[in-house]
Amino acid sequence: MLGLTGVCALFSVSALFFILGYLLFNGGTSINWDFFTKLPKPVGETGGGMANAIVGSGKILLLASLLGVPIGFLGGMYLAEFSGKKAAWVVRYAADLLNGVPSIVIGIFAYSLVVLPFKHFSALAGAFALGIMMIPITLRSTEEFLKSVPRVLREGAMALGASKWKTIATVIVPAAYRGIMTAILLALARVAGETAPLLFTAFGNRFESHGWSQPTATLPVMIYTYAVSPYDDWHRQAWAAGLVLLGLVLIINILARTILSRGIAVPRS
Amino acid sequence: MATTTTALKGAGPVTGSRSFFVKLRDGDEIARLVTFLFAATVVLITILLVWELWVNSVLPRHKFGLHFFVTQTWDPIVDEFGALPFIYGTVVTSALSLLIAIPLGIGAAIFLAELAPAPVSDTLQFFIDLLAAVPSVIYGLLGVFIVVPLVRTVIFPALNKPFGFLPIFRGPSYGVGFITAGIVMAIMVIPYIISVSREVLLSVPRDQREAALALGSTRWESTWKVVVPFAKTGIMGSIFLALARALGETMAVTMVIGNTPKIAASLFAPGYSIAAVIANEFTEATGDLYLQALIELGLVLFLLTFILNGLARLLIVVTTQKGSGVAA
Amino acid sequence: MKRIAGLAIGVLALCAIVLADNALLINGAGATFPYPIYSKWFDVYHTKNPNIQFNYQSIGSGGGIKQITEGTVDFGASDGPMNDEQLKAFQDKRGTAILHFPAVLGADVPTYNLSGVNAALNFTPDALAGIFLGKVTKWNDPAIASANKGVNLPAADIVVVHRSDGSGTTYIWTDYLSKVSDEWKTKVGKGTSVNWPVGLGGKGNEGVTGLVKQTPNSIGYVELIYAVQNNIPYGTVKNSSGAFVKADLAGVTAAAAGAAKAMPDDFRVSITDAPGKTAYPISSFTWLLIPQKFQDGAKRDAIKGFLKWMLNEGQDSVEALSYAKLPKEVVEKEKKAINNIQ
Numbered sequence: 001m002l003g004l005t006g007v008c009a010l011f012s013v014s015a016l017f018f019i020l021g022y023l024l025f026n027g028g029t030s031i032n033w034d035f036f037t038k039l040p041k042p043v044g045e046t047g048g049g050m051a052n053a054i055v056g057s058g059k060i061l062l063l064a065s066l067l068g069v070p071i072g073f074l075g076g077m078y079l080a081e082f083s084g085k086k087a088a089w090v091v092r093y094a095a096d097l098l099n100g101v102p103s104i105v106i107g108i109f110a111y112s113l114v115v116l117p118f119k120h121f122s123a124l125a126g127a128f129a130l131g132i133m134m135i136p137i138t139l140r141s142t143e144e145f146l147k148s149v150p151r152v153l154r155e156g157a158m159a160l161g162a163s164k165w166k167t168i169a170t171v172i173v174p175a176a177y178r179g180i181m182t183a184i185l186l187a188l189a190r191v192a193g194e195t196a197p198l199l200f201t202a203f204g205n206r207f208e209s210h211g212w213s214q215p216t217a218t219l220p221v222m223i224y225t226y227a228v229s230p231y232d233d234w235h236r237q238a239w240a241a242g243l244v245l246l247g248l249v250l251i252i253n254i255l256a257r258t259i260l261s262r263g264i265a266v267p268r269s
Numbered sequence: 270m271a272t273t274t275t276a277l278k279g280a281g282p283v284t285g286s287r288s289f290f291v292k293l294r295d296g297d298e299i300a301r302l303v304t305f306l307f308a309a310t311v312v313l314i315t316i317l318l319v320w321e322l323w324v325n326s327v328l329p330r331h332k333f334g335l336h337f338f339v340t341q342t343w344d345p346i347v348d349e350f351g352a353l354p355f356i357y358g359t360v361v362t363s364a365l366s367l368l369i370a371i372p373l374g375i376g377a378a379i380f381l382a383e384l385a386p387a388p389v390s391d392t393l394q395f396f397i398d399l400l401a402a403v404p405s406v407i408y409g410l411l412g413v414f415i416v417v418p419l420v421r422t423v424i425f426p427a428l429n430k431p432f433g434f435l436p437i438f439r440g441p442s443y444g445v446g447f448i449t450a451g452i453v454m455a456i457m458v459i460p461y462i463i464s465v466s467r468e469v470l471l472s473v474p475r476d477q478r479e480a481a482l483a484l485g486s487t488r489w490e491s492t493w494k495v496v497v498p499f500a501k502t503g504i505m506g507s508i509f510l511a512l513a514r515a516l517g518e519t520m521a522v523t524m525v526i527g528n529t530p531k532i533a534a535s536l537f538a539p540g541y542s543i544a545a546v547i548a549n550e551f552t553e554a555t556g557d558l559y560l561q562a563l564i565e566l567g568l569v570l571f572l573l574t575f576i577l578n579g580l581a582r583l584l585i586v587v588t589t590q591k592g593s594g595v596a597a
Numbered sequence: 598m599k600r601i602a603g604l605a606i607g608v609l610a611l612c613a614i615v616l617a618d619n620a621l622l623i624n625g626a627g628a629t630f631p632y633p634i635y636s637k638w639f640d641v642y643h644t645k646n647p648n649i650q651f652n653y654q655s656i657g658s659g660g661g662i663k664q665i666t667e668g669t670v671d672f673g674a675s676d677g678p679m680n681d682e683q684l685k686a687f688q689d690k691r692g693t694a695i696l697h698f699p700a701v702l703g704a705d706v707p708t709y710n711l712s713g714v715n716a717a718l719n720f721t722p723d724a725l726a727g728i729f730l731g732k733v734t735k736w737n738d739p740a741i742a743s744a745n746k747g748v749n750l751p752a753a754d755i756v757v758v759h760r761s762d763g764s765g766t767t768y769i770w771t772d773y774l775s776k777v778s779d780e781w782k783t784k785v786g787k788g789t790s791v792n793w794p795v796g797l798g799g800k801g802n803e804g805v806t807g808l809v810k811q812t813p814n815s816i817g818y819v820e821l822i823y824a825v826q827n828n829i830p831y832g833t834v835k836n837s838s839g840a841f842v843k844a845d846l847a848g849v850t851a852a853a854a855g856a857a858k859a860m861p862d863d864f865r866v867s868i869t870d871a872p873g874k875t876a877y878p879i880s881s882f883t884w885l886l887i888p889q890k891f892q893d894g895a896k897r898d899a900i901k902g903f904l905k906w907m908l909n910e911g912q913d914s915v916e917a918l919s920y921a922k923l924p925k926e927v928v929e930k931e932k933k934a935i936n937n938i939q
Contacts, residue, residue, distance in 0.1 A: 001489045001493070002380075002384060002488060002489050002492075004376060005376040005377065005379045005380035005383075005384065006380050006384065007376075008372070008373045008374075008375075008376030008377040008380060009376070009377035009380040009381055009385070009393060009463075011373060011377075012373060012374070012377045012397060012400070012459050012460070012463060013393050013396045013397060013400075015400060015456055015459070016396050016397075016399055016400040016403070019400075019403060019407065019411060022411060022415070023407070041640075042633070042636035042637040042639075042640045043632050043633040043636045043637075043655075044633050044822070044826045044918075070307065071307050071310055071311060072311075074303065074304045074307035074308070075304065075307045075308035075310070075311050077304045078301075078304035078305050078307065078308040079308060081300075081304070082300070082301045082304055082305065083305075083308070087305075087308075090312060091308045091309075091311055091312055094311050094312040094314075094315040094316075095311055095315075096578065096582070097315050097575060097578075098311070098314065098315050098318070099578075100513060100574050100575060100577075100578035101318065101517075101571055101574065101575075102516070102517025102518075102519070102544060102570055102571070102574055103517065103519065104517070104519045104544045104547050104548055104567065104570075105318075105322070105517075105547075105567045105570060105571050106318075107551075108321075108322070108547070108551070108563075108564055108567045109317075109318045109321055109322070111551070112321050112325060113317075113321065115669060116667065116669070119667070119668045119669055120624065120668075120669050120670070121624070121669055121670075132314060135311055135314070136311075139308075139311060163295075163296055163297050164296075164297040164300065165296045165297050165299070165300035166296065168300065189402055190402070192404070193402075193403070193404020193405065193406065193407070194404070194405075195404070195405065195406045195519070195520045196405075196519040196520055196544070196548055199548055199551070199552070200551050200552050203624075203626075203654060204652075204654045205652045205654075206636065206639070206652055206653065206654075207622070207643070207650045207652055209622070209652075210620070210622070214622050214624075214652075215624055215652060215654070220404060220406045220520075223406050223407070223410060224406050224409065224520060224524070225803075227406075227409065227410050227413055227414075227524065228413070228524060228799075228800055228801075228803065228804050228807055229801075229803040229804070229806075229807055230803055230806035230807040230810050230823065230827045231803075231826070231827070235414075238410060239410070242406075242407050242410050245404060245406075245407065246403060246404070246407050249402055249403070249404060250399055250402065253398070253399055253402045254399070257395065257398070342792065343792070344791075344792040345763070345788070345790040346786055346788045346790065346791055346792065347792075417811070418811075421812075440754075441754045441756065443756055443797055443812050443815075444811065444812060445797060445808075527797045527798065528761035528797065528798030528799070528800070529761075529793075529796065529797055529798050539797045539798075541798075549761050549762055549798075549800055550761075550762065550763070550790075552626075552656050552660045552663065552664065553656060553657050553658075553659030553660030553661075553662075553663050553664075553762055553763035553789075553790075554659075554663060554763075555659055555662050555663045555666070555683065555686075555763065555789075556686075
């Protein structure tokens with residue numbers, strides 16, 4: 001019986017390597033310079049690449065971080081340093097609620113809030129949706145890491161006459177810096193692969209998009225579009241894009257977890 | 270934390286609104302205010318989200334009321350909308366995924382918590398965490414090109430030939446369908462079951478195991494009969510968490526479920542799920558009733574995941590507290 | 598210091614994003630039916646006019662109608678003309694009328710995946726209606742076999758594939774079936790999204806083609822070019838004169854001949870089941886949906902410029918992608934109608 005549990009564990013872990021291996025096998029050969037630099041070709045023609053989707057994803061992730069990280073970070077700081085018990089409970093509850101919302105529902109929210117009033121699909125709308133998804137992870141992690149800074153540091157600073165905000169800014173945050181960075185990276189990795197909320201916010205674009213108020217192509221949406229199409233060339237590109245996306249997500253995850261393992265233990269998200 | 274109030278020349282005690290602005294000169298109060306505003310934004314966003322879902326689904330709620338949940342028709346031409354096929358599809362695929370994931374996940378968690386030496390356990394957990402990070406669309410990609418043909422050419426004949434008389438295994442099989450979505454989702458939720466169950470099992474106090482072993486039980490007996498039951502509620506919590514994730518799963522499901530709003534007994538039949546229909550039809554729902562019916566589906570999904578997540582958290586907290594509360 | 602550096606990079610990146618080169622971007626969305634020719638056109642037009650980018654997203658005709666009515670895109674595209682209710686909704690919401698401009702002629706073809714059968718099967722209207730109603734369930738049913746003597750049809754179950762999204766291709770198909778089958782007309786009706794009695798749903802013409810290609814014993818309906826580009830067989834359909842016609846340029850052009858002479862001013866017309874010995878019965882125009890009044894003068898001029906190009910040089914590239922050119926009379930009428938856009 002115990003052996004069976006080992007088999008279960010082996011099976012689960014090998015799923016990861018199977019996925020990676022399969023993507024490498026199918027997508028590896030299609031990753032070439034063209035893939036990263038060319039725009040998509042008209043339907044049915046072979047060739048072309050996903051330059052606009054890669055840039056688009058990067059742009060949206062940057063904007064999402066600008067939205068989600070400050071709110072999560074400063075909100076977490078409020079919970080750790082300033083709030084009373086009741087307020088803390090309310091904010092934490094709201095963050096947990098937000099965390100559990102299915103991403104498609106967040107897409108609906110972003111559509112009604114950003115796309116409709118401005119009357120067009122935009123990178124901003126997509127970033128809004130993804131930014132909201134980054135908030136809960138960042139908030140909870142910031143709170144936990146700030147709280148876990150040893151009292152001695154806090155008291156030492158105050159004994160030297162520093163006011164509370166100075167203590168936070170110059171002593172506590174730098175001490176918790178590593179953990180918070182990790183949390184931000186993990187949040188980023190999580191939203192990097194999200195497709196559903198982008199379907200009706202960032203929409204899509206066959207060209208590069210400029211600024212943040214235009215529809216934008218993104219890597220996950222391109223993978224989806226190409227995978228369900230009948231064109232073999234598009235399938236080939238979908239594999240390549242899948243490999244790039246998975247590689248990106250895994251690298252961020254590995255980076256985050258190894259940074260952290262040299263510090264405090266990773267809290268469960 | 271003391272607020273230093275500078276004494277103003279000739280002024281009395283600082284009260285009311287003046288005190289607000291005086292306090293604001295203090296860096297701490299600014300910090301408090303600023304962080305409070307950001308924290309309040311989180312609450313605001315959450316309230317706004319629920320409000321938007323509620324307000325933007327008013328038409329179908331008034332027109333169909335509770336009928337919405339028991340009607341099978343989804344007919345945009347005559348404006349007849351019923352949620353039953355989607356609820357059915359969501360429930361069936363989630364249940365199927367749990368059926369596959371629970372034994373595998375708990376088995377693996379037991380191995381990681383009880384049997385594997387700590388470095389092995391940590392490394393394997395690391396890989397499991399990475400598995401949880403794989404994006405949904407990648408699962409969809411693999412589902413379309415690997416699992417769909419697998420179901421059509423291997424799994425269907427294997428189950429249909431001997432058991433085809435059972436309504437759940439009846440053909441025909443197109444490759445896409447409930448079972449395909451269930452299989453793909455199972456792999457997606459296994460990491461959640463494993464990580465939480467492993468933690469919960471690890472938090473069971475040593476003396477429980479040792480007492481069982483001292484009474485002469487085998488390793489397996491002490492694990493299965495003592496440790497696991499002790500952690501039972503926490504493991505239930507992990508299952509609820511996995512279920513909540515499965516319910517909201519969109520991309521992988523819509524790529525392999527067949528996109529057919531029909532209720533069918535056979536697992537091999539094509540179906541639809543709440544998240545999948547929203548993803549497919551949202552951008553083209555002409556007419557307010559149609560769009561709002563989709564939003565109402567979103568609201569239903571939100572409520573389901575909300576309840577499940579709440580229950581899950583409760584169960585997990587209860588178990589881990591039980592573990593730490595028992596005298597060592 | 599690291600933090601300041603990071604911040605600086607962030608700000609620079611933002612600037613780069615915002616201040617980047619501003620070509621005029623015009624967004625459109627809609628039908629998957631003409632997507633191959635639209636994507637070709639917009640690509641060629643962009644090389645000729647590098648400052649103008651037409652971004653077209655093929656999300657289905659239903660999506661095109663919805664998004665142009667909401668105003669989230671600058672133009673829409675649909676193979677099912679907007680009905681009066683939708684026209685009114687647009688007028689109410691946007692304060693101006695929506696104009697239809699035929700772009701090309703195309704055809705819906707019944708495409709299938711039957712091992713061993715690469716020839717073009719003959720389909721009667723009854724057979725097609727029966728299959729999609731779920732009444733004809735096996736490939737060797739007499740309804741199909743009687744028109745295909747000599748072909749070895751297997752006794753396999755038919756897997757029906759239809760659209761899961763709001764589709765003009767569906768509109769054309771169901772419009773045809775409603776004309777040739779009373780049962781279809783009463784039971785299902787015509788529309789961009791119908792309550793299908795049987796079948797799997799694929800998203801877009803692309804999705805249906807993909808499903809048919811991967812699913813043995815399946816049958817679906819797609820625009821001609823999708824079957825051609827993906828090398829899947831498609832059948833002939835019996836037209837109103839009794840001849841079995843395979844979809845091609847001649848058949849589609851013949852179907853449009855009658856309508857060309859009697860084209861209404863708003864260009865909304867159905868040419869399915871058209872009279873004529875050589876007419877292909879499931880043909881259709883596909884329309885670009887352009888609002889009559891534009892706030893943005895630059896966009897209006899760009900769209901008008903594109904329309905003129907489309908009616909002149911654009912028509913030269915359609916046949917290579919198996920779409921038929923617009924009849925001359927329609928082109929002339931459209932050129933005059935472009936002036937209605939303000």
